[in-house]
Amino acid sequence: MSNLSAAASNLGALDAAHHIHPFSDMQKLNAAGTRIIERGEGCYIFDNHGKKYLDGFAGLWCVNVGYGRKEITEAVMRQMNELPYYNTFFGTTTPPTVLLAQKITSHAGPNINRVFFTGSGSEANDTWFRMARVYWATLGKPEKKMVIARRNGYHGSTVVGASLGGMKYMHEQGALPIEGIVHIGQPYWYGEGADLSPAEFGLKVARELEAKIDELGEDNVAAFVAEPIQGAGGVIVPPETYWPEIARICKARNILLVVDEVICGFGRTGQWFGHQHFGVEPDLAPIAKGLSSGYLPIGGVMVSDRVGEVLVNEVGDFNHGFTYSGHPVCAAAALENLRIIEDEKLVERVRDDVGPYLAAGLKSLEDHPMVGQTQCVGLMAAVQLVEDKADRKRFEDKEKAGIEVRNHCLANGLVLRATGDRMLYSPPLVISRSEIDDMITITRNGLDHAWKVMQG
Numbered sequence: 001m002s003n004l005s006a007a008a009s010n011l012g013a014l015d016a017a018h019h020i021h022p023f024s025d026m027q028k029l030n031a032a033g034t035r036i037i038e039r040g041e042g043c044y045i046f047d048n049h050g051k052k053y054l055d056g057f058a059g060l061w062c063v064n065v066g067y068g069r070k071e072i073t074e075a076v077m078r079q080m081n082e083l084p085y086y087n088t089f090f091g092t093t094t095p096p097t098v099l100l101a102q103k104i105t106s107h108a109g110p111n112i113n114r115v116f117f118t119g120s121g122s123e124a125n126d127t128w129f130r131m132a133r134v135y136w137a138t139l140g141k142p143e144k145k146m147v148i149a150r151r152n153g154y155h156g157s158t159v160v161g162a163s164l165g166g167m168k169y170m171h172e173q174g175a176l177p178i179e180g181i182v183h184i185g186q187p188y189w190y191g192e193g194a195d196l197s198p199a200e201f202g203l204k205v206a207r208e209l210e211a212k213i214d215e216l217g218e219d220n221v222a223a224f225v226a227e228p229i230q231g232a233g234g235v236i237v238p239p240e241t242y243w244p245e246i247a248r249i250c251k252a253r254n255i256l257l258v259v260d261e262v263i264c265g266f267g268r269t270g271q272w273f274g275h276q277h278f279g280v281e282p283d284l285a286p287i288a289k290g291l292s293s294g295y296l297p298i299g300g301v302m303v304s305d306r307v308g309e310v311l312v313n314e315v316g317d318f319n320h321g322f323t324y325s326g327h328p329v330c331a332a333a334a335l336e337n338l339r340i341i342e343d344e345k346l347v348e349r350v351r352d353d354v355g356p357y358l359a360a361g362l363k364s365l366e367d368h369p370m371v372g373q374t375q376c377v378g379l380m381a382a383v384q385l386v387e388d389k390a391d392r393k394r395f396e397d398k399e400k401a402g403i404e405v406r407n408h409c410l411a412n413g414l415v416l417r418a419t420g421d422r423m424l425y426s427p428p429l430v431i432s433r434s435e436i437d438d439m440i441t442i443t444r445n446g447l448d449h450a451w452k453v454m455q456g
Contacts, residue, residue, distance in 0.1 A: 011036050011048065022157075040067025043428045043435055045415070055415045056439050058428045061231060061263045061380075062289035065340045066430040072295050072336045079332035088117070088326040097326035100335050104287070104302065107272040111281055114308040117300045117326040121262035122156025124286030124299040125225075129160050130320050131284060132222045132256050135307050138314050141219065144255075145180055148212050148224045152186045154232035155225065155260055155286075164225055167232075182216070184208040186230065187238035190373050190384050190392060202239030210249045223256035223284070224249075228274025231263040234422040235382035237375040243278040256283040256307070262299070263380070266290030267341055267429050270351030270378035277377060283307050293337045298330040346429040350378045357433050358425070361440040368444065370401075370451045381425040383443070387454070394421055395454060404450035405443070414442040 016030040036048040043066055045053050058064065065072075079096060086094055101115040116131070118124045129147065136144035149155070151166035162170045163177030166186070171177055185192070185205045193201040213221050224246070230236040250257040259282035264274025268290060271277045275285065283306055288299030303311065311318055324330070341347060359376035362383060366374055372386035372394075385401045387393050395401040402418030409416050417424040423443070427435070 042066045042068065043431050051413070053410070053413050053415050054427075054435060054438055054442075056409075056425050056427045057415050057417050058426050059294050060289070061268070061426045062292075062294035064266055064268070064290040064346070064429045065293045065337055065344075066428040069293070069295075069337075069340065071340060072293070072333050075332045075336035076296065076329055079329045083328050086328060087323065089321060093326065094328040094331070096328050096331035096335055100326075100331040100338075103335060103338050104291075104300070108285075108302050109273075109276065109281060111304050111306070112285070112302045113305055114303040114312070115287075115300045116303060117298065117331075118288075119297050119322055119324045119327075119330075120156070120299045121260075121286055121288030122158040122161040122299075123322060124262065124288055124301050125155040125164055125260065126158055126160040127320060128223075128225075128258055128284040128286055128301045129164070131301065131303070131307065131311065131318075132258070134315055134318060135256070135310050136222050138310055143220055144222045146216050146221045147181050148209060148216075148221060148255075149181060149183050150186050150226050150230075151183045152188070152233040152236075153183075153225075153227060153230060153260075155227075156262075182212065184212050186233065186236060187242045188230075188234070188236045189239055191394070198239040199241045202241035203245055205238075206242050206245035206249065209246060210253065213249070213253050213255065218253050218255070221253070221255045223258050225258040225260060227260045227262075228264045228269070228278055229377060229380055231380075231424075231426075232419065234419040235375060235380055235424050235426075237377055237382075238278075243280050247280040258282060258284045258286075261285045261302070262288045263290075263426075266338070267347040267350055268378055268380050268426070270347065270355045272347055291337070292330060292334040295337065296327075296330040296333040297324075298327065298334050341429070344430075350429050354429075354431055354433065354436065355379055358427075358436050358439075361436055362425070362443075364440065365444060365447065368447050368451070370447050370454070376425075379425070379427055379429060379431070383423040383425075385421040385423065385447075385450075397454075401450060401454055404453050405446040408446040408449040409442050412442050412445065414439060414446075416443070 015034045037045050038048050039046050045055050104115050105113050133145045149164045153166045155161045155164040163181045166183045185208050187205045189198045189201045259275045261273050265287050269277045275282050283304045285302040292298050355378040362374040365371045372389045373384040375382050387395045398421035401421045406418040
């Protein structure tokens with residue numbers, strides 16, 4: 001047996017011995033054993049035992065065009081043979097980098113015409129954070145450097161990204177958040193709206209931004225950042241009143257509006273970007289994930305003309321960047337990915353066909369005693385688990401409720417994510433109606449199982 005074959009036959013042991021996983025209790029993971037995924041095809045992944053799973057989560061929100069797209073791998077191979085790497089420092093660039101920047105901005109709206117490239121969504125959030133501070137300092141307002149974010153938001157796991165995010169369990173590791181970042185409430189009506197209507201609650205939570213600006217002083221606040229729809233926080237779709245009020249406040253109080261498009265971008269919501277779904281115009285917008293459908297790591301920041309004109313014409317050197325900013329091979333993968341999304345009209349397909357079909361399928365689950373609410377925008381959705389739907393009473397052990405549903409679905413060939421007592425869906429944009437039917441059937445069976453468990 002060759003060394004490679006021997007290693008492949010013992011991957012679980014090697015993983016336990018040498019690999020530290022993200023967001024994992026390694027002692028528990030090593031005791032349970034790692035699931036090893038060997039290949040993917042369309043909307044399915046296959047483990048090293050040959051078991052097939054419908055990937056209802058598109059990897060990590062990202063495999064928008066599905067697995068096994070040879071067009072992307074061939075584009076990568078061509079670029080690898082022509083120029084496997086060069087940087088974008090010192091007055092240089094590469095053809096796919098330039099073309100990708102143009103292609104992204106062609107879909108972003110008339111006020112966004114520039115992109116700064118990074119290697120990930122976390123890096124993109126670090127990047128706009130510096131851009132915002134440099135922007136205001138260049139305009140003679142260096143004191144405008146505070147950033148307001150949201151509790152239970154997610155913006156990555158670097159020091160700045162984790163600080164911007166409102167995840168308490170992340171803040172507890174590493175003495176976060178860093179100075180200059182504060183948080184306000186989230187627009188989670190089902191869990192926190194009490195007796196208010198969704199419209200009333202949306203306005204109430206949005207106006208926390210105005211109150212926080214008053215508390216900090218408008219001259220000290222650089223930006224507000226939020227995801228169009230909270231992703232890792234539970235696919236929380238804000239009430240319709242929320243985003244218009246946020247946009248009004250940012251404009252009235254002269255702070256930058258930063259919309260985190262890392263998850264919502266590139267067709268996920270049935271628009272090219274989440275800000276378009278909600279009808280707002282960001283000043284800065286981090287991107288990643290669906291940009292390359294996860295085939296290679298790449299991210300960036302879409303920069304509005306308001307900020308871009310200052311960065312380009314007034315700042316001088318913007319002393320920020322990465323070895324792999326605009327990496328030509330990653331850019332080639334992203335370009336081909338975006339071509340597929342355009343040519344196959346996947347954004348329109350999500351908006352007009354499979355998005356509404358998933359919403360209807362999930363809505364049918366609301367007759368289940370364990371389902372309090374479903375929310376779905378495009379192919380981004382959540383099922384809210386409850387103990388008693390009459391008064392929106394949630395299970396005391398929220399984590400257990402979600403884990404029971406998730407694990408039963410996984411055992412029956414469906415990958416979902418559980419965030420507490422919310423089941424999350426984010427399948428590839430190429431998913432078929434019959435595959436959605438399978439998702440709904442397996443989910444219902446998972447709910448039946450979990451309901452029995454939670455009832456004791």
